[in-house]
Amino acid sequence: MNSLLERDVHLFDLDNTLYHPKNAILEQIGPRMRNFISHELGISLEASSTLCSDYYFRYGGTIRGIQLHYPSVDLNKFSEFSHQVELDNVEKATKLKDALHAFKKSRYVFTNSPLPYATRVLKHIDLYDCFDGIFSVELTGYKMKPDPHAFNKICQHFDFEASDAAFYDDQPSNIATAKKLGMRTILVNRDDIEHHDACYKTEDLPSFVASLIK
Numbered sequence: 001m002n003s004l005l006e007r008d009v010h011l012f013d014l015d016n017t018l019y020h021p022k023n024a025i026l027e028q029i030g031p032r033m034r035n036f037i038s039h040e041l042g043i044s045l046e047a048s049s050t051l052c053s054d055y056y057f058r059y060g061g062t063i064r065g066i067q068l069h070y071p072s073v074d075l076n077k078f079s080e081f082s083h084q085v086e087l088d089n090v091e092k093a094t095k096l097k098d099a100l101h102a103f104k105k106s107r108y109v110f111t112n113s114p115l116p117y118a119t120r121v122l123k124h125i126d127l128y129d130c131f132d133g134i135f136s137v138e139l140t141g142y143k144m145k146p147d148p149h150a151f152n153k154i155c156q157h158f159d160f161e162a163s164d165a166a167f168y169d170d171q172p173s174n175i176a177t178a179k180k181l182g183m184r185t186i187l188v189n190r191d192d193i194e195h196h197d198a199c200y201k202t203e204d205l206p207s208f209v210a211s212l213i214k
């Protein structure tokens with residue numbers, strides 16, 4: 001773990017990283033995206049579903065594919081509609097909050113989600129005041145993770161080098177870019193993956209962060 005403590009900047013993905021996938025928030029967003037696109041493009045729900053997942057895998061996010069292939073779609077409207085999710089059953093991240101507050105490094109949220117949603121989720125799980133800043137998808141011009149562009153942008157935005165950073169995320173493709181750029185990497189909440197390229201792997205981020213505190 002010493003190799004992580006050498007890093008002064010710690011970047012945390014939001015969805016399924018700062019909260020556990022069992023909260024199933026993304027499972028609410030997917031259908032809303034598919035409905036919006038079906039209505040907006042006048043295509044069947046089935047066709048919309050195929051298109052959304054194709055863009056998600058090709059570009060790291062459906063919205064990037066829509067931006068490239070359907071420039072007439074209002075991305076703000078799409079994003080706002082898609083992210084109107086119910087959070088009532090999502091628990092506060094009390095243990096992670098305590099660990100992050102005690103972890104004396106620069107801490108940023110680095111998410112492919114839009115800022116209003118990221119803010120709402122972070123406030124709901126009570127982690128909003130644990131970070132020095134939020135770098136949301138708008139700041140990448142929707143050229144999001146795993147595109148190296150997003151990583152270069154966050155480095156510029158908060159003025160640090162990739163080699164100063166540790167990167168926590170649940171997506172192996174994002175981990176791969178971070179690693180190539182020289183970040184130390186931690187794959188989070190993926191008990192379905194055995195073989196991976198990350199420097200570390202954890203299914204319990206609160207305990208993992210707590211273990212870094214001396």
Ligand SMILES: [Mg+2]
Pocket residue numbers: 013014015016017169170171
């Ligand atoms: Mg994620």
